[in-house]
Amino acid sequence: MRKKRSFLAVVGLLVGTMSFAGGTAAYLSKSAGEVKNVFTAGSVKAQLTEAHWDTQKASKVYPGQILEKDPVVKNIGENSANVFLEVNVPMRSIAVLDGSTGRKTIRENRELFTFQADETKWTLLYQEKTSGNKKYIYGYKSVLNPGESTTPLFRKLAAVSYLEGELDASVSYDVPVIASVIQEQDGSKTMKEIYQEYLKQADIDQKEARG
Template sequence: MSKKKIITLALVAIVAITAIASASLAYFTDTKTADNTFTMGNVKITLDEAPVDEFGQAADGERVTGNRYGPSAVYPGAVLHKDPTVHNVGDYPAYIRATVNVSNWMNLVGAYYPDFNETFPNEGYKAALNLLVGELGEGWSVVGVVAGDTFTIGQFDAKFILKYEGELAPGADTTAMFNNVTIPAGIDNVNADSFDRVTVVAQAIQANGFDSWEAAFAAFDA
């Protein structure tokens, strides 16, 4: 018998023995279930600023969600403390956007720029926000501005759109968007009465799944 045949027969024998054993023995079996629990986190932010005293300057105490500035603080040329800051208190890294809504912005521009007669909006108005709030904090930039209308933010109001660069990690804080609001020295009584509010709104969207801030907020707005 050739070597090749011996090997072949041996293989057949082994297979046969295995088959017999399989047929004559009962198997001990057990079943385990992998219970996969998915716990969803959330995207959550808070927005606050330092409290101020009667003169509109930073005061001690817990941070607040808004301040009121009275007659002792508000006058032409006054510099008032305001340092809105966003905190990521959620579970995911997030992209951050903010809007700064300024009442009666058109008249404020007139007080800042007595001879300013360009049509709103344009690139110059992005820089004009700095006249009201000074330099923006590190990481913040103006990426858009919306003219007022009678249905949303007021006919003469302005909404500045701010971008915070990069992702804000869970537990992290942005820098302050700005630190002060300056009342223009050229404002008169009529315009002063109509300039009564600076409203800051912060928005967040998960960073996971998006390649950029722009892509994330395109989805946010869709």
């Protein structure tokens, strides 16, 4: 009898589909190296990379396994910039395996992936939870000069220790990583204030682009 499959996708710089088979194995079947999800406001240019994403290792991933994933932003323009990263983690009401007791937990709304942010270099500005998603927005504490790169927001991404039948086999789940960059702002402003300036400027730029 064929085993059911559920799908988890790790999406950011590299796009893949993670298939959970029979509650034991996971397969990352596809990965594309094109860099996407970089939005700028003002006269700045930036690049988003993940140097240690290994498509070979990601070709077979088990529940709870840790993947190397290290989003970094590089300033490739001529002006100094403030940088932000947004991470959207899918959430579903599922039971998982408790690592300390080995028992099935109660079903509740859980993030399907977890990460540990480098809070020495990045500061958490906002987090918002809905029934199907949790959004994190981080600001880089230092101004990024031309040619400089941020430290990775995080270095590893861990898949949930799911149990067979807990995830919908017909649905894929994405973890998009989005970079937002704005030309250096007044140093007296807080990171939250600068992020609000980015949102305003990005909106103006979009309206001007539409004519």
